[in-house]
Amino acid sequence: MKADPSSVDKAPAAGRPRDPRIDAAILRAATDLLVEIGYSNLTMAAVAHRAGTTKTALYRRWSSKAELVHEAAFPAAPTALAGPAGDIAADIRAMIAAARDVFTSPPVRAGMPGLIADMADDPDLNARVTQRFTGVFAAVRDRLADAVTRGEVRSDVDPDRLVEIIGGATMLRMLLWPGLELDDAWVDQTSAIVTQGVVA
Template identity: 35%
Template sequence: MPNSGQQLGRPRDAQIDRTVLRAARELLAEAGYAGVTMDATAARAGVGKAAIYRRFGSKAELLFAAAVHGMDIEPPPDSGSLRGDLHALARIIDQRLSSPGARQVAPPLLAEMARDPALAARFRETFIAREQHDLAAILERAVRRGELPGAVDPSLAHLLISGPLFMALLAFQRPVDDGLLHGIASVIAAGLIARAHEETGRESGAAGGESRPAGER
């Protein structure tokens, strides 16, 4: 399976990683998404094309890593609350998606993924999985604090926080300020906490029902 940037961050490859991504960003700014090729990126970076393909399976994956994020992202520092952590993450997502490069890459990338299920699967298994990993860390903090009574599916939280920001920034092209980011984070935090309590209550009720004698049901 193509690496989709999974080697980013290894010390022996760090310089090549930075050079390739910088070359891709420069070409994207100069020629747009359609004008970027793996050959041109290799020539600009001064590396062999095989070195790029060892890191990225396609131009789409290369440009996403160059313009949005690679596989080396981390969750924001612990703010002390689920709402605060989600607010900090919303700020990060806003920064990633509102850059000129991200705005150039998103529309053609979505079109390519719609035409190519294998590409979409690779994105789910790499970049999206990494985003969900970071959300899982945020949710685990909330469980340790006692804000969440149990585990929450990070894929659900990922959809809830990335969807509104993607639509606002890239579909509706509306300005996003910190007040909106705070509102999105607050609503999502409240919803996740309510759902977790609902699920815990349902599980407790089911367990209690199973333990009662038949005549007491």
């Protein structure tokens, strides 16, 4: 639904702090349009119109469509590691379930193919976008280090590779069989395979 222009200010003058109402309206508009018309058809002008603001306001916040869509589709970078440490199998299952939930959401399904293509063509864009996941890698690194200290995980397990395996397995499963649900049985089976690869 189009935001009420009367409730969303136009882009603030230089030097003024960003208005969170505009941020929220833009992200909501981008998410809705992404699902409705897809990544390739989405334009910054269309998002600005839907949000009731201006293209200037968009570009003041996000330098490209890809960066805007990434933040709209991934409003947060969940680590799924909020619980206490002590069970690496539970940690891995939580991460795989979280990846499943994120990648199967309608905005991510709609935006992922275009985002991957744009990021592959622009190393600087890739670096800016993946920077948003710094916290995820740090959380996994800390949790694995704790598990290594306990003797639960082999010391040669690379946390970055673990994140890649979890995300890659989820995306490949969706690409190969897009019509099949990623149910809890898939999460359990994948978790068992990955866990066996890291335990001491």
